[in-house]
Amino acid sequence: MPAPRPVAHLNGRLVPLAEATISPLDRGFLYGDAVYEVIPVYGGRPFLLCEHLSRLNRSLAAIGMAATYSDHEWLALLSSLIEANGGGDLYVYLQVSRGAEWGRTHAAPTGLAPTVFAFAAELPAEAPVAGFAGVSAITAADNRWARCDIKSVNLLGNVLAKTAAAASDATEAIYLSDGLLREGSSSAILVVRGTVVRAPRETPSILPSTSRQLVLKLAAGCGLSVEVGDVRDSELRAADEVWMCNATRLLLPVVRIDGVDVGTGQPGQYWQRLRRRLDDFRREIAHSPPLTALE
Ligand SMILES: Cc1ncc(COP(=O)(O)O)c(C=O)c1O
Incomplete structure (x- = not known):
């Protein structure tokens, strides 16, 4: 840790x-x-x-x-x-x-x-773009309260789901409800099929994610289009790539869900492109003058 x-x-x-x-x-x-x-x-x-x-x-x-x-x-x-x-x-x-x-x-x-x-x-160790094996996830029924858009410290549901993931040697638990994708226990989840990134609609059931917002903004420059709406469990399972995003890990490729490979079972080409784009973006910020006022 x-x-x-x-x-x-x-x-x-x-x-x-x-x-x-x-x-x-x-x-x-x-x-x-x-x-x-x-x-x-x-x-x-x-x-x-x-x-x-x-x-x-x-x-x-x-x-x-x-x-x-x-x-x-x-x-x-x-x-x-x-x-x-x-x-x-x-x-x-x-x-x-x-x-x-x-x-x-x-x-x-x-x-x-x-x-x-x-x-x-300390930030967790960064995943290398080349040679990274990706992470595994399990799915879980969403048994949390109805206002997960509030970033409250009531995280017992998330703690239990993440603990179940860890017990399965997985990094994340992905919440599903009524056949639809919601989010991870500590991340937003995005699904890529072809050249389209599919993002669950922001409802009171999921947290508006800062890193997801950035990833979706940068996706266009990586040859992807973005669709926000209902994302079905079946789309998650048929995806070419699945990504998890959060503030400390930024963007990770999920290559296995419930023991089944996502796409080729390797981090995908769009993950690699977006990670490089995010790295450039972060470098620009780290080398700009110190922050004295909010931009
Ligand atoms: C439940 C949940 N959803 C989504 C996110 C991603 O939000 P952000 O990208 O702002 O870190 C987090 C981050 O911890 C989270 O706990």
């Missing part, structure tokens, strides 16, 4: 991660009454920051919380955390809970000070 870096942010202060503590009465702990983001950082710069902050604010609004900080305040907070941890390539986990009350009340009290926590950690 990628190691965390030593310095965390807790409620306005940088503190050693090993000494960061919050109240056991925090509603994030008692109720899962909290939302979060995972933001990759390349060359010391948060990647797709506007997209992550806009999703964070959307999640907060969806649970009736005000935006904790302005985008510029978040940028200052993240920049100080990244700098204190030596910069470079990493990811930042940040969580905002409704805060701690003196007791335990289901109905969300007003006026609590939110708990803001963030830490940085």
